[in-house]
Amino acid sequence: MRDTDRSAVRALHLFADMTEASFEAVVRGSFLQSFPPGVELLRQSDTADFLHVLLDGSVELLAATAGRETTIAVVYPVASFILAAVLRDRTYLMSARTLTRARVLMIPGQNVRAVFAVDPAFAAAVVDELAVAFRFMVRELKNHKLRTGAERLANWLLLAMDPGGAVHLEFEKRVLAARLGMTPENLSRALATLGPYGVAVSGRVVSVTRPDELRRFAHPDPLIDQV
Amino acid sequence: MRDTDRSAVRALHLFADMTEASFEAVVRGSFLQSFPPGVELLRQSDTADFLHVLLDGSVELLAATAGRETTIAVVYPVASFILAAVLRDRTYLMSARTLTRARVLMIPGQNVRAVFAVDPAFAAAVVDELAVAFRFMVRELKNHKLRTGAERLANWLLLAMDPGGAVHLEFEKRVLAARLGMTPENLSRALATLGPYGVAVSGRVVSVTRPDELRRFAHPDPLIDQV
DNA sequence: AAATTGGTTTGATCTGAATCAAACGATACT
DNA sequence: AGTATCGTTTGATTCAGATCAAACCAATTT
Numbered sequence: 423m424r425d426t427d428r429s430a431v432r433a434l435h436l437f438a439d440m441t442e443a444s445f446e447a448v449v450r451g452s453f454l455q456s457f458p459p460g461v462e463l464l465r466q467s468d469t470a471d472f473l474h475v476l477l478d479g480s481v482e483l484l485a486a487t488a489g490r491e492t493t494i495a496v497v498y499p500v501a502s503f504i505l506a507a508v509l510r511d512r513t514y515l516m517s518a519r520t521l522t523r524a525r526v527l528m529i530p531g532q533n534v535r536a537v538f539a540v541d542p543a544f545a546a547a548v549v550d551e552l553a554v555a556f557r558f559m560v561r562e563l564k565n566h567k568l569r570t571g572a573e574r575l576a577n578w579l580l581l582a583m584d585p586g587g588a589v590h591l592e593f594e595k596r597v598l599a600a601r602l603g604m605t606p607e608n609l610s611r612a613l614a615t616l617g618p619y620g621v622a623v624s625g626r627v628v629s630v631t632r633p634d635e636l637r638r639f640a641h642p643d644p645l646i647d648q649v
Numbered sequence: 650m651r652d653t654d655r656s657a658v659r660a661l662h663l664f665a666d667m668t669e670a671s672f673e674a675v676v677r678g679s680f681l682q683s684f685p686p687g688v689e690l691l692r693q694s695d696t697a698d699f700l701h702v703l704l705d706g707s708v709e710l711l712a713a714t715a716g717r718e719t720t721i722a723v724v725y726p727v728a729s730f731i732l733a734a735v736l737r738d739r740t741y742l743m744s745a746r747t748l749t750r751a752r753v754l755m756i757p758g759q760n761v762r763a764v765f766a767v768d769p770a771f772a773a774a775v776v777d778e779l780a781v782a783f784r785f786m787v788r789e790l791k792n793h794k795l796r797t798g799a800e801r802l803a804n805w806l807l808l809a810m811d812p813g814g815a816v817h818l819e820f821e822k823r824v825l826a827a828r829l830g831m832t833p834e835n836l837s838r839a840l841a842t843l844g845p846y847g848v849a850v851s852g853r854v855v856s857v858t859r860p861d862e863l864r865r866f867a868h869p870d871p872l873i874d875q876v
Numbered sequence: 877a878a879a880t881t882g883g884t885t886t887g888a889t890c891t892g893a894a895t896c897a898a899a900c901g902a903t904a905c906t
Numbered sequence: 907a908g909t910a911t912c913g914t915t916t917g918a919t920t921c922a923g924a925t926c927a928a929a930c931c932a933a934t935t936t
Contacts, residue, residue, distance in 0.1 A: 488870070492794045506783040506787075546766065553733040561742065563712075568718075568719055605894060605895080625902090645714070646714060799922095823883070833885090835923060841886095880936085882934100883932085885931090887927085888925100892923085898918105
């Protein structure tokens with residue numbers, strides 16, 4: 423691992439407070455790898471050999487059963503993923519696939535488990551990361567079970583828009599659709615549904631002209647939408 | 650806390666490996682309380698003051714927004730709940746309500762956080778518990794997004810049935826419906842749907858006469874259904 | 877025994893969303 | 907410039923589930 427990468431990794435919340443020796447022990451045997459878009463990084467049901475930390479790009483976590491497939495989450499830097507599987511030394515419950523070019527740090531699972539046992543600061547960071555991940559999943563489940571597609575979209579727009587009310591999509595609409603748990607067709611319709619509340623689409627720019635009205639439609643809820 | 654309760658609590662996975670001093674520190678200021686059915690133990694958006702450990706009975710975790718409500722999980726003994734909120738010292742994302750009479754151990758959140766920092770065995774148990782909870786949520790989300798109601802029911806029956814193929818419901822069907830994420834009406838219809846696959850209902854007893862056929866319909870998946 | 881109550885089932889209807897299909901539009905390629 | 911490609915939009919249809927309403931059933935109360 424290059425020195426610049428090393429210090430970037432060291433600065434991650436997960437590794438920031440641990441001792442130098444512990445960091446060394448975690449990182450030994452780890453490697454940083456770059457992937458093109460559309461690569462499957464890991465497959466559900468495989469055993470959890472490596473903790474993945476996304477440094478650049480974006481990665482989709484998805485799950486499949488009986489020929490169906492669904493996106494569970496989209497991961498942005500800097501974040502670890504499949505930490506729970508690594509800690510428990512179990513199989514992955516989700517697959518992961520790069521959406522864009524991505525740089526990923528891969529840390530042998532046994533390093534994580536070994537250092538966890540001896541470095542309290544690392545243990546605390548791991549628990550923090552895991553608790554955040556758990557709460558994220560709860561929010562996702564609430565978002566999905568308590569809201570319609572158009573409502574999920576409206577709330578996403580309210581969070582993503584800049585102070586001027588514009589949202590510049592940095593990815594294809596199909597990716598946004600998956601992230602919001604709907605088909606591309608229905609995303610298109612959901613955007614049309616929000617027209618009367620001041621939402622207009624032009625290519626990859628969505629503009630929110632009357633945020634207050636949109637908010638009234640969306641019913642934003644800090645227990646679902648907040649970071 | 651009575652001595653018999655104390656040793657029962659001590660035997661929980663979460664507390665089994667910690668030192669006696671740590672256990673003492675966690676338990677000091679904790680209290681064991683009994684509740685009748687239908688009592689709200691905690692409400693979403695309240696601050697997480699107590700870790701709850703269910704010793705007897707059953708508790709429903711539910712979430713609400715914009716006038717809608719949904720069941721996230723049903724908890725059975727022995728299990729802790731809302732651990733993530735307590736560890737992060739945040740507000741609860743879910744409400745909890747007793748379904749039956751229930752005995753609950755309530756542990757001050759600051760005890761948990763304090764002992765976590767000094768007892769590695771406890772820290773390990775906490776991470777384990779949290780990782781299990783996280784993976785449970787992932788499974789739930791997959792179960793919900795990838796399957797129809799009838800399929801969720803079929804898989805539930807396959808897990809709940811005894812070797813003879815009988816399932817004795819220990820609670821009302823409305824509770825099962827909530828647990829499976831559907832209305833009571835649709836549970837009734839889902840049971841009817843499974844008739845051709847050898848499922849028959851008689852009051853609170855459901856019998857599965859042709860498990861292999863039901864399995865073919867259900868597509869059970871260890872990455873969703875397994876414990 | 878009759879009546880009340882509360883859970884369950886059945887039926888009809890409505891809504892949200894997926895699917896199938898075709899048109900459209902922008903970009904990249906020859 | 908013309909053409910292929912791929913993502914997006916629009917339309918029609920189908921499906922899963924929720925909702926509303928009424929009937930039903932069993933257990934308990936009066």
